[in-house]
Amino acid sequence: MKSLLILKRIKVQNANAIAGLTWGFPAITGFLGFTHALSRFIQSEHSAQLGGCAVICHQHQVQAYQPSGYGEYIFSLTRNPLTSAGKTAPFNEEGRMHMEVSLIIECDFSASRIDFDTDNEDQDIALFEKQIKQKVLCQRLAGGTILDIEKVEFEPLAQVTEVRDKQCRRLMLSLLPGFLLVDRSELLAEHFDHVKQESPDIELLDAWLDFSALKFKANPEQIEGQEPDENTSAEWIRVEKPAPGWLVPLMTGYKAISSLYEAGEVANTRDPQTPFRFVESAYGVGQWLSPHRVKDIKQIFWRYHHEGDWYLCKNDYQPETDHSLSI
Numbered sequence: 001m002k003s004l005l006i007l008k009r010i011k012v013q014n015a016n017a018i019a020g021l022t023w024g025f026p027a028i029t030g031f032l033g034f035t036h037a038l039s040r041f042i043q044s045e046h047s048a049q050l051g052g053c054a055v056i057c058h059q060h061q062v063q064a065y066q067p068s069g070y071g072e073y074i075f076s077l078t079r080n081p082l083t084s085a086g087k088t089a090p091f092n093e094e095g096r097m098h099m100e101v102s103l104i105i106e107c108d109f110s111a112s113r114i115d116f117d118t119d120n121e122d123q124d125i126a127l128f129e130k131q132i133k134q135k136v137l138c139q140r141l142a143g144g145t146i147l148d149i150e151k152v153e154f155e156p157l158a159q160v161t162e163v164r165d166k167q168c169r170r171l172m173l174s175l176l177p178g179f180l181l182v183d184r185s186e187l188l189a190e191h192f193d194h195v196k197q198e199s200p201d202i203e204l205l206d207a208w209l210d211f212s213a214l215k216f217k218a219n220p221e222q223i224e225g226q227e228p229d230e231n232t233s234a235e236w237i238r239v240e241k242p243a244p245g246w247l248v249p250l251m252t253g254y255k256a257i258s259s260l261y262e263a264g265e266v267a268n269t270r271d272p273q274t275p276f277r278f279v280e281s282a283y284g285v286g287q288w289l290s291p292h293r294v295k296d297i298k299q300i301f302w303r304y305h306h307e308g309d310w311y312l313c314k315n316d317y318q319p320e321t322d323h324s325l326s327i
Contacts, residue, residue: 001298003107005050006153006171007136009058010101015144017062017075017095019251020281022212024062025097027251028181028286028302028313030142031055035105041135046128048113051106052301052315056291058178059100099144102175106301111156125154172291180291180300182317184247185284187211191242207242211285212249215239250286253305253312254279282312 019027031053039050064073075095083089116127129152137146155171158164192207218234241247258278266276294300299317306312 001051001106001108001157002110003154003156004171005105005107005132006151006155007103007105007132007149008153008175009150010103010136010141011147011149012099012101012141012144013147014063014096015099015142017064017097020283022249022251022283023095024248025057025060025099025181026142026144028055029251029253031103032302032304032313034139034141035103037139038105038132038135042132045131046109046113046115048107048109051108052303053106054104054300054302054315055181056102056104056175056178057099057181057288058102058175060097061099062095062097064095096144101141102178104171104297104300107154111154114154129154168297172294172297175291178291179246179288180294182287182289182300183250183252183284183302183313183315184243184245184287184317184319185250185252185314187243187247188285194242208249208283208285210242211247246288248286248288250284251281252284252286252314253282253310255282256309256311279311282310287317 015026016030017023017025019025019030035050035053042048042050062073063076065076066073077094080089111121111125114124114128116124118124118127132154133149133152136149136152139146155167158167188204188208188211191210192202192204195202195207195210215238216236217239219237256277256279260275260277263275264272269276296318300315302313302315304311305314
């Protein structure tokens, strides 16, 4: 990693708020897909490629409401035109949200790769930032329309470790207020092993839901010494989450459920020139952190990982380098 491409405060309208079984924020694949499309543009223009992507959310507004003022949320859906028969057209439920996010993208190239024939590196960088901003405004992010972007910065990283650490520290502080999304799927494995010892019949899905479900239980002191029934009074207390911090269930990629078919072998695929296979969503656990808690910027970048039948998005966040897990 020689440089960083920083897209500050991108305002997105009507992004996809549903990711498999989860809702409330786009899947991480939406951000890596955006980065991949931008990388292909830079490859064609400058023969350079982008790497992983970090996501910081500043604001979000899911288009949903509670009909009774409490309880379950319902998505605010659009009214589609009637069919030729004058009937309501069938549609799949769409969850939409507005959001303001910043993206930090790895660059494995230095400023010398950017050449606009100005014979001045600072001018080349300024023209590159302008070019990227124009391209970003023409793209979609997680299915949403990009309305505005506050600033695009291309920042070469210092070679000296101490100077680079200070440089990254200033960058993290400049992205406040906001929250950074990191991968904490190892907590799911630990929690599953723990509950499996107490309840051997429990499923991994149950352990995963523990990170999102709001649970209460009766205070044992209130029902001690008596057989509880529907008339027994008890103090209900909240059950703590499996680990401290702002932890959320997260869609992290896909798992293959079929063999790999040759290009064109399956009809009606999006790209008949590319091999194809059927997949289903894979899930893990993520954590929202304040950016100022990050000690090593290398650990915040999400990247694609392919191993066998698994197509996952991961990052290398290590909590031992940041002992404060709570927000």
